[in-house]
Amino acid sequence: MSLLEIENLAIALPAGADRPFAVENVTFSLHKGEILCIVGESGSGKSMSANAVMGLLPEGVTPAEGRIMFHGRDILHLSEENRRDIRGKSISMIFQEPLSALNPLMRVGAQICEVFEAHNLLTPQERMRRAVELLTEVGLPEPEKAVRAYPFQLSGGQRQRVMIAMALALEPEILIADEPTTALDVTTQAQILSLIEDLRRKHEMAVIFITHDFGVVADIADRVIVMQTGEIVEQGPAEDVLLRPTHPYTRSLIAAIPGMKERPPEAEGKAGSQESPVILSVNGLNKTFSTGGGLFKQARVVHAVNDLTFDLHLGETIGIVGESGSGKSTAGRCIIRLIDPDCGTVRLSDVELTKLSGQSLRMARSKAQMIFQDPFSSLNPRARIGRILTEGPIAHGVPRVQAMERARELLSLVGLDPSAVDRFPHEFSGGQRQRIGIARALALDPDVIIADEAVSALDVSIQAQVLDLLADLKARLNLSMLFVTHDLRVAAQICDRIMVMRRGEVVEMGPTAQVLGQPNHEYTRSLLAAIPGRHHEQAMRLAVASE
Amino acid sequence: MLEGFKRFTSNKGAAIGLFILLIVILTAVLGPLIYSDSPWRMVQRPFLPPFTVDGLPLGTDALGRDVMAGLVHGARVSLLVGLVSTVVALVIGVPIGAAAGYFGGLVDDALMRFTEFFQTIPSFALAIVLLAIFQPSLFYVILAIAVVSWPPVARLVRGEVLSLRSREYVEAATLSGQSTFQIITRQILPNALPPIIVLASLMVATAILLESSLSFLGLGDPNVMSWGYMIGTARTVIRTAWWLSFIPGVAILLTVLAMNLIGEGLNDALNPRLSRKSR
Numbered sequence: 001m002s003l004l005e006i007e008n009l010a011i012a013l014p015a016g017a018d019r020p021f022a023v024e025n026v027t028f029s030l031h032k033g034e035i036l037c038i039v040g041e042s043g044s045g046k047s048m049s050a051n052a053v054m055g056l057l058p059e060g061v062t063p064a065e066g067r068i069m070f071h072g073r074d075i076l077h078l079s080e081e082n083r084r085d086i087r088g089k090s091i092s093m094i095f096q097e098p099l100s101a102l103n104p105l106m107r108v109g110a111q112i113c114e115v116f117e118a119h120n121l122l123t124p125q126e127r128m129r130r131a132v133e134l135l136t137e138v139g140l141p142e143p144e145k146a147v148r149a150y151p152f153q154l155s156g157g158q159r160q161r162v163m164i165a166m167a168l169a170l171e172p173e174i175l176i177a178d179e180p181t182t183a184l185d186v187t188t189q190a191q192i193l194s195l196i197e198d199l200r201r202k203h204e205m206a207v208i209f210i211t212h213d214f215g216v217v218a219d220i221a222d223r224v225i226v227m228q229t230g231e232i233v234e235q236g237p238a239e240d241v242l243l244r245p246t247h248p249y250t251r252s253l254i255a256a257i258p259g260m261k262e263r264p265p266e267a268e269g270k271a272g273s274q275e276s277p278v279i280l281s282v283n284g285l286n287k288t289f290s291t292g293g294g295l296f297k298q299a300r301v302v303h304a305v306n307d308l309t310f311d312l313h314l315g316e317t318i319g320i321v322g323e324s325g326s327g328k329s330t331a332g333r334c335i336i337r338l339i340d341p342d343c344g345t346v347r348l349s350d351v352e353l354t355k356l357s358g359q360s361l362r363m364a365r366s367k368a369q370m371i372f373q374d375p376f377s378s379l380n381p382r383a384r385i386g387r388i389l390t391e392g393p394i395a396h397g398v399p400r401v402q403a404m405e406r407a408r409e410l411l412s413l414v415g416l417d418p419s420a421v422d423r424f425p426h427e428f429s430g431g432q433r434q435r436i437g438i439a440r441a442l443a444l445d446p447d448v449i450i451a452d453e454a455v456s457a458l459d460v461s462i463q464a465q466v467l468d469l470l471a472d473l474k475a476r477l478n479l480s481m482l483f484v485t486h487d488l489r490v491a492a493q494i495c496d497r498i499m500v501m502r503r504g505e506v507v508e509m510g511p512t513a514q515v516l517g518q519p520n521h522e523y524t525r526s527l528l529a530a531i532p533g534r535h536h537e538q539a540m541r542l543a544v545a546s547e
Numbered sequence: 548m549l550e551g552f553k554r555f556t557s558n559k560g561a562a563i564g565l566f567i568l569l570i571v572i573l574t575a576v577l578g579p580l581i582y583s584d585s586p587w588r589m590v591q592r593p594f595l596p597p598f599t600v601d602g603l604p605l606g607t608d609a610l611g612r613d614v615m616a617g618l619v620h621g622a623r624v625s626l627l628v629g630l631v632s633t634v635v636a637l638v639i640g641v642p643i644g645a646a647a648g649y650f651g652g653l654v655d656d657a658l659m660r661f662t663e664f665f666q667t668i669p670s671f672a673l674a675i676v677l678l679a680i681f682q683p684s685l686f687y688v689i690l691a692i693a694v695v696s697w698p699p700v701a702r703l704v705r706g707e708v709l710s711l712r713s714r715e716y717v718e719a720a721t722l723s724g725q726s727t728f729q730i731i732t733r734q735i736l737p738n739a740l741p742p743i744i745v746l747a748s749l750m751v752a753t754a755i756l757l758e759s760s761l762s763f764l765g766l767g768d769p770n771v772m773s774w775g776y777m778i779g780t781a782r783t784v785i786r787t788a789w790w791l792s793f794i795p796g797v798a799i800l801l802t803v804l805a806m807n808l809i810g811e812g813l814n815d816a817l818n819p820r821l822s823r824k825s826r
Contacts, residue, residue: 338718362724370722378715382737388716391733392723437719444723 002029003173003206004053009066009076011048011057022048022061023230030174035200035207037217037238039253040227041459042430046210049227050176052076053208054093055083088115092167096179098159102151108135108162109147115169134165139195156324157188161195168199175200176208181216185323185486190530193220212459214257215489215533218242226250242536256464257489257533279480280312280335280368280448285344287327287334287504304330305341306504312448317474317481319495319512321488321527327504332450332484336368337361349447366396369441373453375433379425385411385436386421392444403443410439414469431462435469442473450482455490467493488531492516500524554816561812567805575626578619586616586772594788608777608791609784617772618798624773625802628689628758629751635693636754637747640700645731647701648708659705662698670695674757678766685768688761692754703746707739741817745810752806759799774799 009026013019023045030036040046051057053068055078068076075086095101103111112131116122122130128147135143138161151159160180167175177196181189197220200207211217217224221238226247234247245251285308290301304327312318322328334341337353346353351364372378379388389407394400408418414435425433434454441449451470455463471494474481485491491498491512498515500508500523508521519525555561590613595606597614605614647658665673677691711717712735720734761767762775763782774795781791 336722338721362726365722366724368722370719372715372719374715378719380716380720380734380738383733391720391725395724395726395729440719440723 002031003070004030005067005069006049006053007067007069009049009052009068010064011045011052012062012064014060019230021064021230023052023227026066026227026232028225028232028235030206030208032173032206033200033204034222035197035209035220036223036225037209037211037221038225038227039211039214039217041212041253041461043229044227045230046227047178048230050093050178050208050210053174053176054087054091055080056093084118088167088172089119089170090172091174091176092170092172093176093178094160094163094167094180096182098156098163098183099151101163102159104151106150107147108149108151108154111162112147112166112169115166119170121170130169131165134169135162137168137199138162138165139191140165155188156184157191160184160188160192164192164195164199168203171203172205174206174208176210178210179212180209182211182213186488186530186532187323187526189216189532193532196220213532214242214254214460215531215536218533218536226253239539243539252461256461276314276316278311279314279349280482281345281347282311282335283309283345283347285309285331285334285346286342287330287339288342303327303504305334308334308344308506310499310506310509312480312482314480315474315478316497317483317495319483319485319491319498320501321485321491321498322501323486323527325503326501328484328486328501329452330504331501332370332452332482335482336365336370336450338370363396366392366444367446368448368450369444369446371434371437371441371449371451371454374457375430375437376457378437379433381425383425384421385423385425388425388436389421389440389443392440396444406443407439410442411436413442413473414439429462430458431466434458434462434466438466438469438473442477446479448480448482450484452484453486454483456485456487463490470494488516488527500527552816555812558812558815560808561816564805564808564812567801568809571622571626571802571805574619575623579623582613582616582619584616586620587612594784596788597790597794605794606790608781609788614777614791614794617777618774618795620772621774621777621795622798622802624685624771625755625758625799628685628692628773629755629806632689632692632696632754632758633747633750635689636697636700636750637743639693640697641704641736641743643697644701644704645708645736648705649712649727649731649735651709655705658701662701665695666698671757671760674761675764675766678761683766683768685771688758688766688768691761692757695757696750696754700743700746700750703742704739707742708735711735711738741813745814745817748806748810748813752803752810755799755803755806 007027010024011022013022026049038046052063063076067074109128109131112134113127116127131147132143135146140146140158140161154162181192184192193216196207199205209220223236224238224241225235226233226241226249228249234241234245234250241250242254245254285305287305288301288303308331320328320331330339333339335346341354348367353364356364386404386407389410390400390403393403393406407421411418411420416432416435428436455466458466467490473479483491483495495512497510498512499506500515502523508515508519508524515524516528519528589611591600591603591607591611593607593609593611595603597606598604599606603613603615605618608614643658643662647655674691674695677694678687681687717730717734720730758767758773759775762773763779765779767773767776777795778792785792
């Protein structure tokens with residue numbers, strides 16, 4: 001007998017939204033002790049269905065049809081009061097961003113105690129004891145001290161553990177996890193996933209796990225539901241859905257996962273561009289940030305980039321890989337002088353960028369351009385695409401008419417319609433905006449492009465398209481690229497060489513196949529081991545091989 | 548932008564405000580053509596109550612001047628002072644705030660201490676001192692009001708610029724070789740515009756009030772008829788001829804209310820997400 005039954009659920013969106021229903025005809029059940037993964041791209045309605053279970057629908061969004069049965073009771077239409085009883089006690093939830101889900105001004109222990117307090121359970125002393133127990137259970141180091149810590153004193157992974165401890169406080173029967181590892185590094189993600197796995201086994205808890213990452217699904221799911229634009233397109237046991245997907249959408253999603261595939265040999269041949277001339281040469285680059293500090297207090301010094309030295313050859317792509325805080329983005333920005341490095345030199349062809357300033361820096365910088373992470377904040381919302389693409393060339397003295405001509409060419413080069421010049425950024429989707437960002441970077445005919453997490457904010461299928469575009473442009477225009485990313489799988493697809501950074505230092509650098517195939521450094525190995533979905537990939541390979 | 552205008556007019560308060568303001572503007576523009584005589588001219592015996600003599604709908608004041616003519620001419624002065632002093636305050640405040648927010652560090656410190664210097668002095672007292680030093684002409688009244696009302700603009704612009712300058716499109720503009728001036732004026736300021744517009748509409752209202760208060764104290768330009776001056780001269784006879792203070796008072800109230808309603812409507816129209824949340 002199933003624990004939770006969702007029947008025919010439909011949730012209406014307010015008038016004027018892009019579709020009348022956020023989700024429609026959603027029917028599924030959840031069994032005791034199982035992990036059910038709901039997968040889909042952004043806007044597929046996967047979070048909305050989970051929020052309906054908790055009664056956390058945003059204002060203006062209302063359930064239109066269907067039932068959610070929990071212990072023989074329809075909880076979709078409960079009053080707020082009755083719902084409060086279920087929340088936390090029977091069903092609890094953890095969120096994507098652990099920093100914003102915790103109260104920044106309350107000690108961690110007090111926040112866990114609050115859960116008991118809300119349900120009028122235990123005495124204050126017992127509550128504190130339970131808090132320590134819970135923190136021990138979720139594997140927080142030094143739980144007695146941790147209860148007295150404020151959220152900002154904990155790392156992202158530790159905060160997520162605190163959230164899980166809060167969710168577990170009343171031993172709920174169902175845990176809903178809404179993208180709980182998306183904001184975390186791979187190694188931390190792997191730890192959190194195994195924690196959730198352990199806890200559900202110990203408490204026989206059912207878990208609804210919402211994610212966009214098929215790798216994560218492959219690692220933990222018992223059953224999988226695939227959603228597309230508000231409807232369930234496929235559901236079934238994990239092995240079936242992942243290895244023998246029946247719906248074309250599922251197939252395309254799985255195909256779009258950047259795998260640690262071997263690159264085609266012809267690309268490998270081209271990558272032997274070590275003989276081609278050096279285009280960018282970085283030598284002994286250093287950057288330290290110091291925060292805080294005062295008369296009586298030592299300032300906290302962070303070595304964001306420590307003695308970075310490498311050469312980028314013409315037509316080559318180097319991946320800079322690392323977890324958050326490893327200094328990879330700072331390195332990219334120091335090279336291009338968006339941040340001034342403390343010492344070291346950067347030579348771009350024959351110009352020493354680190355020595356320039358003012359007008360000469362402005363002129364020289366046109367040879368190194370950047371593609372940014374967030375397609376929403378990287379385009380000026382009040383400028384038409386034509387203006388965005390021509391401002392750079394015009395600043396460098398190209399006549400307006402000619403610059404506009406070039407803008408149209410660039411748009412068709414990145415696979416957009418040239419008529420886009422007259423439109424505003426908000427009229428485009430995330431993937432299209434990223435294409436515009438790429439066109440802008442190309443507008444000044446740069447020698448080197450620095451891509452800072454250029455595909456991290458995109459859905460997998462869009463990510464694959466943009467990566468294809470970049471690979472294609474690279475081959476056609478013989479671009480040299482620095483590709484900053486946290487995702488080893490993405491790096492594997494596009495990079496000739498990979499540089500692994502940790503805490504500002506390069507721990508390993510070498511050809512992609514070597515770094516990923518036979519890593520020398522222990523840290524690289526741990527990064528590789530933490531990538532979700534590795535077992536699945538082997539299974540896939542076996543399945544293909546046996547056919 | 549068109550969508551924003553629709554949202555603006557669908558707000559009932561804002562529509563009423565706009566309607567009142569239009570009437571005031573029409574009066575200010577066309578009124579003096581109808582009442583082409585000087586409002587200072589004596590037309591009848593003093594202290595005529597409203598609606599007693601044909602042709603003098605609002606009666607006469609202590610010196611036998613037409614109250615209606617004064618009101619109409621006063622509208623022009625009030626609006627002029629409100630608008631021009633706000634523009635001048637923006638001209639001072641926006642560059643200071645933008646420079647402080649964009650360059651940061653020492654520039655920011657210096658400019659903000661300078662701004663705080665003005666903020667710590669009560670603005671009305673400063674305006675009185677300024678007018679006591681200069682001659683009380685319309686030019687100096689406007690200048691004095693602008694000088695005391697720019698600091699909030701500078702602070703607002705600084706905050707907006709601070710949050711916008713770290714956007715990736717600003718970094719992209721830096722990389723594409725645009726000059727600092729171009730980045731501030733073309734990339735950053737247009738995006739900081741909505742809150743500035745809202746603040747400006749409210750500043751017009753405060754400026755009108757400030758001008759009235761100054762005229763009430765006899766520090767306004769003695770050559771122009773303004774609402775504040777009318778109330779100021781009528782205060783000695785408030786027990787016998789209360790309407791002489793009441794009528795220009797209502798005019799000030801309605802105009803300021805209209806500006807506030809418009810400001811609020813603009814705020815809702817330009818920050819649709821914010822307004823939906825607050826409801």
